[in-house]
Each structure stands twice: as C-alpha cells, then as structure tokens.
Amino acid sequence: MKKICIITNYGSHYRQPIYKMLDSAFDCTFSFGNECEGSIKKMDYSQLSNVEEHSTKRFGPFLYQKGISRYCRENYDAIIATGVINDIGVWQLLIAARIHRKKVYLWTHGWYGREGFFKKCVKRVFFGLASGVLTYGNYARNLMIENGYSPDKVTTIYNALDYDTQLSYRKKIVSTGLYANHFSNNNPNIIYMGRLHARKKLDMILQVAKKASDAGHPFNVTFIGGGSSESDLQSLSESLELNDLVWFYGPCYEEKLLSELIYDADVCVSPGDVGLTSIHCLMYGCPIITHDNFTRQMPEFEAIKDGVTGAFYKYGDLESLYETLSYWLEHTDREKVRAAAYKEIDENWNPHNQIRIFKDLIGRI
DSSP states (O other), X not given: OOEEEEXXXXXXXXXXXXXXXXXXXXXXXXXXXXXXSSSOOBOOGGGSSOEEEOOEEEETTEEEETTGXXXXXXXXXXXXXXXXXXXXXXXXXXXXXXXXXXXXEEEEOOOOSOOOHHHHHHHHHHHHTSSEEEESSXXXXXXXXXXXXXXXXXXXXXXXXXXXXXXXXXXHOOOOOHHHHHHSSOOOEEEEESOOXXXXXXXXXXXXXXXXXXXXXXXXXXXXXXXXXXXXXXXXXXXXXXXXXXXXXXXXXXXXXXXXXHHTOSEEEESSOOOHXXXXXXXXXXXXXXXXXXXXXXXXXXXXXXXXXXXXXXXXXXXXXXXXXXXXXXXXXXXXXXXXXHHHHHHTSSHHHHHHHHHHHHHTO
C-alpha cells in the first residue's frame, strides 16, 4: 500500500468524504493546520486513522504552515499539499522536496486568468517546483498548459461535498410545495444559498425581482444563509416594496431541509462568484445562473453548462441578468434540466470520481 501525506492549512468538514476514501485506499498521514478563512466547519479528526496537527500563522498577506517541510525527510511515496502561493511553509516544503528527492503534488485553484506579469512569473516558479498539480477544474488546467506546463503534470481533481449522504436524500425526495405554502402564490421560485456578503452582489437579485414584478412577471426570492449584508438587503427589499416576495430564510445546516429547499426551487442565482453552491444545487437538480467573467469565478462554475445546467449573464450587467433569468424561466424544460444536473454531478463532482483520479495518479508513482 502506497504511503502518502496530506498537508492542508485546515481540516475542512466538506472534504471529510474524500479524506476518508484516501485513508482507506492508502497508508495516510494527515497534517492539518489551524488556519481557516471564513466560517468553514472543521471536520471530526477522529474519523481518520492518523492525524497530526501543525501551527499556522498569518503575516499580513502571507500564510505560514510551520514545520511541514519535515515530511520530506520521512518515507512517503508522495506528499499532497495545499497549493497556496502565499504560503511560506509550502515554499519551504517544495524546496525541501527537491533536496530530498520527494514527490510533492499541489492541490490548488491553480491559474485564474487574471494574473499580471509578476504573478505569472512567481506562479511558474512555484508550480514548477512541484512534481504535479491537481486543479479543481479544467479551466485552470487549460490555462496552466497555455502558460507552459506539461499536460502530464496537471490533473483535474474536481471538488465535492458529502455526495453519498446527499444522494440518499435525492433518491427519496419529492416536491413539498414549501414555497407555495410560504408565499401563498404560484410564482417561480429563485434562491440564493450562501453567505450574504457585498461581494456576492445580491442587491442585483432584488433589483431584477422589482423589474420582473413591475413587468407583470413576479417571482419569489429566498435567501438561504446569513451574513454582514443581511440588514442592507432587508432594507432594500422593503424600499422596493418586495417584502411579500422575499424570504430571508436564514442559515440552514440540516441536509434534509436543504435538499427540499433546493429541489423545489426553479433556479439558484448567484450574481457574484459561485463556488460549492453550484455543486450543492446541481446535486438536487436546481440549475444556477451566475456571471460570465471566469477570471473572477470560483472553480466550481465549470459544473454549469450554459443552457443545460444553468446560464451565464454578462458580468455586472443588471439588464443582462434580467434577460437571462427571464429567458431561463420561460423557455427551459425543468425535468430535462434536472436530469442534466444529476448527470454532471454523478459523473464528475463527487468523491468517488476524485478517489479514482487519486488512485490512478498515485498508482503511477
């Protein structure tokens, strides 16, 4: 059995399924730091057989996973580390790997497409030190190849949530009519799911809802989540006289309830970037509309196939969002879209596909 080490700055709960699969497939050591951006839940480390922890510190824009280079002196067939370019500890790890002739693979966003000359130069050195790079999507992989990386050194690993648990809910889910019951109407239902932050441009959803209502084609809006922009959005909803059409549901962490909220919605709209929300929504057959500036997107936007599992509006353009959403609600076959959404997740964005890719990669070492 191949011996590998997984190093990340934080043991994120959403990665628990793939970590457990890796733990079963290989002789694994997991080294987790204590640095978390945002409100990502920490996983239960007792679910894994061998967990070590290291300290992680921030110095302005820089991260430092202390002491992780020591794993290059141990007998691992491969080391897989978070590929964060501003992490001093990962730079040390890569240099130590060259000295000790160890294979280090970086699990990373990779390339965004908005890098300037200086950042491109730094990234070429950083990723060039690694034995290989695991990107979340093909968009980043293709950009890296365009910037001189060998296709053999860049592998798409995708991303995933708790697929098996969600699949168990999906298999038995039925429409509950919860939106019709709450709003007391039969309007189409738009959801947004995630943190309510200004960078998500959620005011655009309310502006579009007002425009649609004035045109005689109202739809309901449900915000699932909480955050710093919630009070501003509530004030905007009131000023636009949309209170009867807007539901601030709040945070929800119960998967059964989330499955019902997502399944019964007509479309999820994320005017800013979209990340794992796209995976969660498609898992239950709900399409997504988000912006078309892929250089400012999260990797999971790739699960959205334009006109099939969702659509893209022109970045920052309110009229484009209105037209895209209106067309989507009026001209798409909901059940056909649902089937396409299931297919996208079942084939790509799940831990079973990820572990297949890992086994193939590690098996070639």
